[in-house]
Amino acid sequence: MKIVVEYTAQVKKAAGLSREEFEMNEGSTLQELVKEVAEQHGPTLKSILFPDSADLHPSILIFLSNEQVLWDEPVTLEPHHVVTILSPISGG
Amino acid sequence: MSGFAPLTDEERAVYEWQIWVPEFGEAGQEKLKNASVLISRCGGLGSVVAYELAAAGVGKLVIAHAGNVKPSDLNRQLLMTHDWLGKPRVESAERRLKELNPRLEIVAIPENICEENAENIVNQVDLIVDCAPLFPERYAMNRQSVLQKKPLIECAMYDLEAHLTTLIPGQTGCLSCLYPHDPPAWKREFPVFGAVSGTVGCMAAMEAIKVLSGLGQPLTNQLLMFDLRDMTFQRNTILRRKDCPVCGTLDI
Numbered sequence A: 001m002k003i004v005v006e007y008t009a010q011v012k013k014a015a016g017l018s019r020e021e022f023e024m025n026e027g028s029t030l031q032e033l034v035k036e037v038a039e040q041h042g043p044t045l046k047s048i049l050f051p052d053s054a055d056l057h058p059s060i061l062i063f064l065s066n067e068q069v070l071w072d073e074p075v076t077l078e079p080h081h082v083v084t085i086l087s088p089i090s091g092g
Numbered sequence B: 001m002s003g004f005a006p007l008t009d010e011e012r013a014v015y016e017w018q019i020w021v022p023e024f025g026e027a028g029q030e031k032l033k034n035a036s037v038l039i040s041r042c043g044g045l046g047s048v049v050a051y052e053l054a055a056a057g058v059g060k061l062v063i064a065h066a067g068n069v070k071p072s073d074l075n076r077q078l079l080m081t082h083d084w085l086g087k088p089r090v091e092s093a094e095r096r097l098k099e100l101n102p103r104l105e106i107v108a109i110p111e112n113i114c115e116e117n118a119e120n121i122v123n124q125v126d127l128i129v130d131c132a133p134l135f136p137e138r139y140a141m142n143r144q145s146v147l148q149k150k151p152l153i154e155c156a157m158y159d160l161e162a163h164l165t166t167l168i169p170g171q172t173g174c175l176s177c178l179y180p181h182d183p184p185a186w187k188r189e190f191p192v193f194g195a196v197s198g199t200v201g202c203m204a205a206m207e208a209i210k211v212l213s214g215l216g217q218p219l220t221n222q223l224l225m226f227d228l229r230d231m232t233f234q235r236n237t238i239l240r241r242k243d244c245p246v247c248g249t250l251d252i
């Protein structure tokens, strides 16, 4: 199934695009998808999302079809899901 | 605060067109007149928030911003003027706000918010609009927002993107629920057009007006995200963390 992934701010800059589709197996989890995103985009994005462990950096937010999901909450993806990966911004 | 001041005839005339807004009216205008707001800092975002709140007739603004006006401020910090280069930013801001609204009470503090001064400064207002460019300043305001149970409008921008949410202790999570740790990827200098910071600044000012006057539906428990590069707007629900070290002990 195809899952739409959207990026914001520094995550978008590191990914080099704002939106793309990932082909995932049925039954894949949100966590597997985010790890796949980090693997496919190389070290800059990976260092923002997973700087020092297998856990997502706590300041990165994940939204699943417009609802925030915490990293330790297991979620199975569905074909209609849109995943948004947000990095915090603070420009005044 | 001392007593509730009714509108004067002059104020009725100045604010006539917004008093026409349904569900706002003269009662809403009186609430703004008797309200006080902290805006920190008064840069690209805070300048526009302060200008809109001064125009709308909020009675008292506390503005906090350190440093002197630099050439690189002038593309977006609309309360700073060319003739004030090298002179204190808060003085420029105060002067411009007074030109617009001479009735406005202003407390101009030539400091940025920090853990040491936040308690005393937040104590002087009813509501905070957080326009700080660094997360430690934002966390200091957030802590006092929760401790003093005062609404905090969180607004921020980067490049052509912006975020906005309204945090109300007792009704929503806090900034530490949203970002539990200081985001390492954030740098003080960031790409910015004044029209982007001005857009989110106007929205933040409207949130402040809504919360203070009881108008409309504030942006609580939701994060508005938009990108003016392609005009994408999204409103996402956000969570409160029960184990939040800042607001976890508040009853909701």
Ligand SMILES: [Zn+2]
Residues within 6 Å of the ligand: B173, B174, B175, B176, B177, B178, B241, B244, B245, B246, B247, B248
């Ligand atoms: Zn919290």
